[in-house]
Structure formats: C-alpha cells, structure tokens
Amino acid sequence: MGKSWLSYEQQVDLLKKRGLEVRDPDSAVEFLSRVNYYRASGYFRYWQRQPGAGDNRFIEGANFEKVRQLYEAEQALVLVCDEVLHPIEVLLRTRFAHHYAEHVSAIGAFAHGEGFTQPRDPDDELVQEYVLRNLDRSKETFVAHYRDEIKVGNHYSPDAYARMPIWVAVEAFSFGSLSRLIEASAESGVLDSLAGSMSVSRKTLPSQVRSFVYLRNRIAHCAKLWNHSVLDVPGLLPNIATRAKKNYRPFTDHSIYKIFVALDDVATKTGIADSWLAHKVEPILQENRLLAQGIASPAKYGQFARDLLI
Template sequence: MSTYDRPWKSFAEQLELLKRRGMTIVDDASAIHFLSTIGYYRLSAYWYPFRQIEMTQDTLTSDIRYARSDTFYQGTTFGDCLALYEFDKALRPLIFSSLERIEVTIRVDIAHLLGKRNTFAHHCIDEFQPTVAKKLMRSGRTRFSEWESKYGSLVNRSKEDFVKHYREHHGGQLPIWVTIETWDFGTMSQLFAMMKVPDKVQIASKYGLDWRVLQSWLRSLNYLRNLVAHHSRVWNRNIIDQPRMPKSREVSWCDACFERGGQVNRVFVLLAIIRHFLNVISDDSDWRSKVAYHILNFPKQQSEKEIQFSEMGGVKAGRIGLYKLQAIKTPA
C-alpha cells in the first residue's frame, strides 16, 4: 500500500508550483484569490488539458506509452484555465433547468399511467415485470424491495407540506401521483426500468422512441444530473453511463449527429437528447438558443495547445460544425 507523500501547500506555494511548471500568471493576487475561493484541486481539472503529453518507451517490452506531464504547453496562462472553468460553470445551470422540466414531465407520465390502473401501483410488485421479484446476489433482496427502501427513505426525509397533509388526512400510504413528487431523478428512472414493457412502450411513444432507448436516456440523464448537482466538471466529461442510440433512421437528428462525427461518450449528445425531450414537452427554442450561443462562444486561449468545443463531443470540424443545435427537431 502506497503512502501519500504530497505536503500541504499555502496558496502562495500553489501559485509558485504552477509557475515552475510553466504556467504564465499575469496577476498573482488575482490568481491567489481564485485558488483560495475555488480551490487548486477543482481548478486542476481545467488546466489538465494544457499539460504536455510525453512519450515514454518501456525498456523491457519497447511498448510506447503516452502520459500527461506536469509541464504546461508554451503560453498557457492561468486565465486560459479559469475561462474553461467559467464556461463549465455557466453550462451547468442551463443543463439543470432543462433536466428539471424533463424530470417533472416524466413523473407525470408515469404517475398518470400507473395511477389510472392502481392508486398504489408503486407498492404492488405485480404491476411490474416479473424479473423485479428475483433476489439479487449482492444483497439477497429483490430488486423491487431495494427500490422500495430507497423510495421510502425519500418520503420519510421529505419536509413537504403535502406529504404531512396526506398522512394526517388520508392515512400512511400516499397515492402514486402524490408520492412521486418526493422522488429524485434516479428513483424515477429506476421505477421506469422496472415497469412492464407495454407501459414503457406507451410512454416512450410520446417521445418518438423505442422503450429501450428511453430507458437508457433516462439513466444517462440521471448520471448527468448528478454531475451537475455536485458541481462536477461537465464540458469534456467522459460519460460513463452512455446513452443507447436509436437504430438508423428511427430518429433523424441522431443519424445527422453521428454522420458528422458526434461522440456518444461526451456531453454534447446528452444536450441533443435534452433538446429532443424539450421539443416534445414545450418546443422551447429559448433554451436551445441559449445553449447554442454558449457553445459557439467557447473561450479562446493563449496557450499553444488550443482547446476546442469539439471536445464536448460535437463534430470535429470546429465551431461551424455545431450543425445548429437550434435546428435539432424531433420528427412529427
């Protein structure tokens, strides 16, 4: 087991370290201010792309390896890194506001469908696919009971007046159209995954999607939501929970995206997925325009290592290759 051997450093020492590694600091006082209010570690994610890549060769196998060095590319400034940070910071609330609208609408879709058949469908395992009754190896509990535990904790922690009202006037159990308002995005997407296929098909058809695609998209958007909620870096993130793409010619904008070099493991495709939902929910061109404007005003750098918005997973041809996020529409 290795021992951590990096000592604590004052903000001034952190600044000197950056200088030794080749970063240009125009204003020491300003840089120290940002180090003390944002933090060296958080900012390091935004100067990471400006660290030089070094090639090494294994003396035994002769294998060539590439790794980031501690030295910055020529001309890299603290301002370059801060501009990326500010770009990402401004992107997150745009994403969060759209995810809220999607989450609220999907909640209604689920509660309206299941509630019509059973007021307390979320407590009835028979309302879901048979596989949810199988015990999981890791816990010995069923998938459904694990979901119920998570859901129960959310309800118990809720301080909402409507929860208190229903418990006082209508008993302990809450109807699905009430209790669903206490769920988070993950709890909602997990319930959707447990639903019977005909129910999934009915909801997915509203969005012009195969149910498997919708299920995957909800899971990926939940991953994105968690990143945004925890103020994590988003703009060039490698998306671990990648969305499933529709078959060719099922969703036209998906075909256009990947014909132009889009990447399924980057945030741009999730922005396009959000736009797909919003086209159905409200056709909000204002959000689309704001996001497109933000991306097209991606910050320029002084460093010889130019970072481009294409690292978000849009096409590789450059800014003009955004293929007009404003124009992405869901087929009628």
C-alpha cells in the first residue's frame, strides 16, 4: 500500500491514534514541521510494540514530550561534539603535513604514493588514489594554482601535482582520505612523529581518527546517535578506558560514548579542550538518563530498558 501525504496536524493525529500521549498538540505540530516525521520515527519505534512486524501501536505510558526531550538533548550533544571534532581535524591536517614533509618529501611525492604502505590485495585501490580523487575534483583556487594540465584520459596525472607542497594538498583532502593516509604512514615514520607530537598512542591513533571521521560524518548527515552501534570503533589504551568507566559511566565497545572518550583524550593531550567529557558531555547526559543509556550502551528497539522509556 502506498503512503499518503499527511498534514502536520494529521501526523499528530496518527500518533495519537496509535496510542501516543500528546499533551500539547500545537507544540507537536511545530516540532514535526521542523523534524521530519520519518526522522522522528527512528526514535518513536523504541516506544512502539513491534514496529519490525508492522505493529506501530505505542506501549502504554508512551508520550510525545519524552521523545521530543530526547531528540533535543541529542542535538545539544551534537553541538558540543563539533567543539572538539573541528579543531582536532585541523590539527591532524597540520601535523600530518608537517611530519610527512619531514620524513618523506615536501613537494609532490604524496601523489605517487611515496611514504605510504600499500594494501596487500592487488584489487584494492592504492593509497594515493584517494588523494588524487580529492585533488582532481577540487575547485579551490589554491589547488588550481599548483596543478599542471597533465592528464591521462579525463583525469589528471600524478605528475600534474609535482609542484604542490603537502601542506597545500592536505587542505583539499577529505577527512576520510586523511585518515587513510595517516594509517598508511607507519613505515615511513610519519605516524610515529604525528602521534608523538600529540602525546597520544601510535597504536591507537589510526583507529581513533577513523572513529572521528565516522562520528563527524554521522553528524554532518544529521544521523541519529542515540542507540547507534558504531562500526568504526576507536582503540583505547586500557588505563584510559578504565579511568573513564570509573569516573563517568560504563560503556560498551560499539558505543558512541567510546568515541567521546577517545575525543576527550586527544583533545586534552593536544590542549584543544580541558576535560571536555566532564565539562561538556556529561552534564547533558546526566540531565537525560534516557539519552545517556543509548549513547553509552546502544540497544535495538524491544531490548531497551522499559523503565527509562516510561
């Protein structure tokens, strides 16, 4: 059966018909005019009986205001994430370029894959291909200034970037491409110098950067963080994980909270923020136990603690 268009008022009526308590219909209409019903349904389903089986009726005691408070608390959490994600990304770009120039070459070598450990599988893309794609499609004036018109078919040749310094190129890399370069730079000594300059573990830094990219991408696409099971899990030294669990709260391996712990450690050691987790994240979570549980220990709907929902 096809879906029908519903006005915002009709969307609220549908929720009420399914058993959701709505104390202030006007406020609910205003909320759904800003937050797509489909987006909100990702939260609603935790209060529904069996949404996977098509039973969208709400459990007894479910109310709209609780869902709205959860969503708005999560948005507050998103805002404080950017306070450390953005400066950490800029720092990583800066330090990577500095140490790559120190250990490998200042000019052009990155386009030929110098200083990077290539994948073992011959079917996998070479590391520099990620870089070249970023540079080829860039419309930035600074890229065009250093790019020569040397092409192979419809694409620029690596030789087109023979004059480009790494500290110029790195500003055109996506965060994901930068993460791949960092991970592939161990044998050339770049990773060691990068981690050392940040006072963080060389062993865990690559996976942490991957997780930062993962979190930033979810935030950039306005994706849900609550009850999301993370795919790119950051590595944490045992003492850091133990201290966070003792001082703040327990968390599972695939939780968003584990990324927060890694962010806090990097931000603190690099001087970007002082106790970000304690001063910015925890106050939000302590105000909303429902949000905190889904951030620290994600669960599927039907498996979430009912006493927190009602």
